[in-house]
Amino acid sequence: MHNLIVIGAGPAGLTAALYALRAGKSVLVLEKGTFGGQVTYSPKIENYPGFIQMSGAEFADKLVEQVLAQGADIEMETVCSVEKDGDIFKVGTDCSVHEAEAVIAAVGVKHRRLGLEGEESLIGKGIGFCAVCDGAFYAGGTVAVIGGGNSALQEAMLLSEVCKKVYVVQNLSFLTGEGKLVEAVTARENIEIICDATVKSLKGTEALEGIVIDHAGTEEALVLDGMFIAIGLVPNNGVFESLADLKNGYLDTDESCVTRTEGFYVAGDCRTKSVRQIATAVADGATAALAACRYIDGKGN
Numbered sequence: 001m002h003n004l005i006v007i008g009a010g011p012a013g014l015t016a017a018l019y020a021l022r023a024g025k026s027v028l029v030l031e032k033g034t035f036g037g038q039v040t041y042s043p044k045i046e047n048y049p050g051f052i053q054m055s056g057a058e059f060a061d062k063l064v065e066q067v068l069a070q071g072a073d074i075e076m077e078t079v080c081s082v083e084k085d086g087d088i089f090k091v092g093t094d095c096s097v098h099e100a101e102a103v104i105a106a107v108g109v110k111h112r113r114l115g116l117e118g119e120e121s122l123i124g125k126g127i128g129f130c131a132v133c134d135g136a137f138y139a140g141g142t143v144a145v146i147g148g149g150n151s152a153l154q155e156a157m158l159l160s161e162v163c164k165k166v167y168v169v170q171n172l173s174f175l176t177g178e179g180k181l182v183e184a185v186t187a188r189e190n191i192e193i194i195c196d197a198t199v200k201s202l203k204g205t206e207a208l209e210g211i212v213i214d215h216a217g218t219e220e221a222l223v224l225d226g227m228f229i230a231i232g233l234v235p236n237n238g239v240f241e242s243l244a245d246l247k248n249g250y251l252d253t254d255e256s257c258v259t260r261t262e263g264f265y266v267a268g269d270c271r272t273k274s275v276r277q278i279a280t281a282v283a284d285g286a287t288a289a290l291a292a293c294r295y296i297d298g299k300g301n
Contacts, residue, residue, distance in 0.1 A: 002028045003296050004289075005091050005100040007079050010037025011278050012268025013106030014063040015285030016292075021070035023293045028098055029067065030091065032078040036060020037108045038269075039278060041124045042133055048278050056124070059278075079107075082239055084261060087299060101299065102263040102292040105240055105251060106285065109269045109276075112232040114146065118202050126208025126226050131155040132277070134226075138163055141225030144211060145169070146199060152230035153177040153185045159228070166191045167222060169213060171198045235270055247272050257288035263295050 004020045006013045009031035017027045034040050042056035051059075068074065077093035082103060084090075091098045111129040113119055119127065128134040131145075131154075139162040145155045148170030159166045168175075168185065173196050175182045185191055196216045203210040203221070210223045235249040244259035244266060245252040251266040253259055259266055267284035269276045 001088070001099040001101075002026045002073070003100060004028070004102050004104065004292055005030065005089065005098055006104045006106060007082075007091070008037065008106035008108055008268070008270075009035045009064070009074065010106060010108045010268060010281065011039060011059075011063065012108070012281040012285040012288075013037075013104070014067050015282045016104045016106060016267055016289040017067045017072050017285075018063075018070060019286050019289035020293055021067065021072055023289070025293060025296060027067075027072045028100065029072055029074045030077050030079055030093060030098070031074065032076070034060075035064050035074075038111070038129075042128070042130075044137060045133070045278065046136070047133065079239060082243060082264075084243065084263065087263075089263065101296045102265070104257075104265045104267055104285075104288045104292055105237070105244075105270060106267040106281075106288070107236060107270045108281075109233040109235045109250075111229060112234050114199055114229060114231070116199065116202055118205070122202060122204065122208050125206065126204065126224070127202075128226060128228050129230070131158040131228055134228075135159050135162055138226040140164055142223065143167070143226040143228065144222060144224050145228045145230055147230035147232075148172060148175040148177065148195070149230070149232075150177045150181060151232075153181045155228050155230050156185055156191055157181075157188070160188045160191050164190065167224075168193045169197050169199060169211075170195045172196070233269075237270055240264075240266075255284075255287065257284055257291060263292070265292050 003025035006017045006029045039056040077095045081092035089103045142165040144167040197213045201212045243261040243264045250272045257265045265288040267288040268281040
């Protein structure tokens, strides 16, 4: 049995593991997909303190190396159930059942995809999800934002400050963002709004070169340097609903990362929060780990 199980090996989960290990706790990290999570899709990170530039993959590799050097156990397993039996948590996976005194959920979220052929292979190679993170790489270029809600329009506004041309491709006949935001986007001369349009296919193999859209029944080709998908986020927190409250699919907790179940904590993008960046995920990981360590230490009193 471990002192702590961390579910998810993104920046929040790996930071939580690091802090718990340095506090002398035994830690098991469970990850079903990619070590580093969504950050591995970013070709360059330039907004993380202390680093002028690095790729998401490099950042993830350094985190994993650091955690392993501290003695963490890491397993590639999919978590299927989490329950608390007395003072012990039992985490069931597709391979085994693990036990721990405390659990931190740091499973992140997944950006909703378009479901097109070649989409996954082009993420980080012209397809992105965060204009704050990656918009500067397309300075002076032409990009498209897919979506018409607040997030998509905010992305378009940010991109319009550095890009020559920004297309907003919306599948409805109108934009669904807030009125003032719609007015601001409409007023930008270098933003072109294309409603009643869906992306049918992607062009490019090594890097995105453009897209083909169905615009009100007519196919049109857009030559692009980059594309940002902003059609929503998909949290996957159902396995935790017996331990914590959910709000719009997200684990409902504040900056303390504490839930209604003693010994169960939440960190990173999977919780309710207004800012989802690497820096805030790392902060959550440290906060959750220290809270978990206090809980574990208190059990012996």
